[in-house]
Amino acid sequence: MKKLLFQFDTDYHPSSFDTVVGYDGGADHVIPHGGLTPENISSLVDGTIFTRAPKEKKNTAIFVGGSNMVAGQELFLAIQKHFFPGFQVSVMLDSNGSNTTSAAAVSKVATSCSLAGKKVVVLGGTGPVGQRAAAMFALEGANVSITSRHIFGAEEACFAMKNRFGVEITPLEAKDCDARGDVVKDANIIFATGAAGIELLKSEHWRDNSNIEVIADANATPPLGIGGTKVLDKGEERHGKIIWGAIGFGALKLALHRACIAKLFEDNKQVFDAEHIFSLAKEMA
Numbered sequence: 152m153k154k155l156l157f158q159f160d161t162d163y164h165p166s167s168f169d170t171v172v173g174y175d176g177g178a179d180h181v182i183p184h185g186g187l188t189p190e191n192i193s194s195l196v197d198g199t200i201f202t203r204a205p206k207e208k209k210n211t212a213i214f215v216g217g218s219n220m221v222a223g224q225e226l227f228l229a230i231q232k233h234f235f236p237g238f239q240v241s242v243m244l245d246s247n248g249s250n251t252t253s254a255a256a257v258s259k260v261a262t263s264c265s266l267a268g269k270k271v272v273v274l275g276g277t278g279p280v281g282q283r284a285a286a287m288f289a290l291e292g293a294n295v296s297i298t299s300r301h302i303f304g305a306e307e308a309c310f311a312m313k314n315r316f317g318v319e320i321t322p323l324e325a326k327d328c329d330a331r332g333d334v335v336k337d338a339n340i341i342f343a344t345g346a347a348g349i350e351l352l353k354s355e356h357w358r359d360n361s362n363i364e365v366i367a368d369a370n371a372t373p374p375l376g377i378g379g380t381k382v383l384d385k386g387e388e389r390h391g392k393i394i395w396g397a398i399g400f401g402a403l404k405l406a407l408h409r410a411c412i413a414k415l416f417e418d419n420k421q422v423f424d425a426e427h428i429f430s431l432a433k434e435m436a
Contacts, residue, residue: 152210153179154178154179154210154211154416155178155179155180156173156178156181156182156214156415157182157195157213158170158181158182158183158214159214159216159226159230160184160187160215161188161215161216161218161219161223161226161246162216162219163186164185165216165217166216169216172409173214176408176409176410176413177412177413178212178412178416187226188225189229196213199211199213200238201238205237205419208238208240208419209240209241209416209417212240212241212242212243212412212416213230213242214242214245214412215227215242215245216247218246218247219247220247220249220278220279220282223245224246224315227242227244230242231422240419241414241415241416241418241419242421242423243411243415243428244423244424244425245408245428246279247278247280248279248404249278249280249282249283250423250424251404251407251428251432252404253280253281253283253425254287254407254428254429255401255404256280257284257287257291257342257429258403258432258433258435259367259386259400259436260340260342260365260367260395261433261436262386262436263386264339264364264365264393266340267292268294269294269339269364270293270296270337270338270339270340271285271288271295271296271338271341272295272296272298272334272340272342273295273296273298273344274298274335274344274351274377275344275346275351276308276344277305278344281297281342281345282311282312284342285297285308285312286316286318286320287429289312289316289318290429293340296321296323297323298325299325300325300326302324305322305323305324308320308322328352328353329356331356332357335356336362338360339364340363340367341357341363341367342366342369343366343369343375344376349376350374350376352376352377352378354377356378357379357390357392358389358390363392364393366380366393367394367396368380368382368395371397375397381394382396382398382399383398383399384396384399385400386399403432403435403436407428407431407432410435411428411431
């Protein structure tokens with residue numbers, strides 16, 4: 152029986168990255184569909200749940216992707232509403248790589264220092280990775296803030312994470328590098344999750360700060376999100392801080408993504424969202 156992974160993408164063109172990792176995770180065939188919404192998903196979900204005998208349903212799984220985390224969450228929930236006892240398949244949500252990337256980064260930071268009670272600042276944290284990482288830090292007992300160039304963006308992100316995870320995150324406005332340098336003065340952990348190619352913090356804003364213990368940067372495109380770090384940093388010590396670059400924790404992200412895909416085929420009742428993915432990441436880290 153072939154292992155079939157249906158890639159349901161909210162973008163018009165499904166992610167080639169997710170297709171490749173789907174195969175690397177053990178799927179025999181990956182079948183991408185793009186432009187999906189809760190309104191047009193019905194027949195595709197029915198096709199996954201009505202075609203195989205109960206004992207064979209574990210060989211069919213659904214992966215929800217796309218660049219929009221909100222749209223992905225809505226699609227993820229809509230898919231599950233079509234399931235009923237005896238007729239369901241395993242499903243995973245990882246829009247924009249947000250769950251696997253944030254889980255890998257936070258898990259690697261946690262290998263460098265304890266998280267409980269620490270002050271964490273997520274720079275440029277209004278995107279999918281920043282929001283989910285902030286929530287994961289908060290779930291581990293950290294005091295977390297999200298920065299944005301505009302306070303309403305940070306407030307919206309914090310509200311979304313409180314609504315989804317029940318965590319309290321502080322919104323902060325920081326329009327430029329100097330402003331962001333001010334908000335990290337009391338931080339113990341800094342995680343940069345801004346847009347590719349935009350420097351959020353210069354090296355002079357962190358290198359002499361004795362409060363900072365760990366720095367992580369999700370940006371792999373020059374210039375990096377945090378000046379003075381390197382994309383290949385893998386728990387390197389620099390200026391008394393532990394540094395994780397995008398590729399440094401990226402190996403865990405890819406391994407985690409592949410491991411989640413493999414687990415989807417263990418039975419037909421797996422539901423992989425942030426909490427389950429983060430739990431697996433901590434085991435793997």
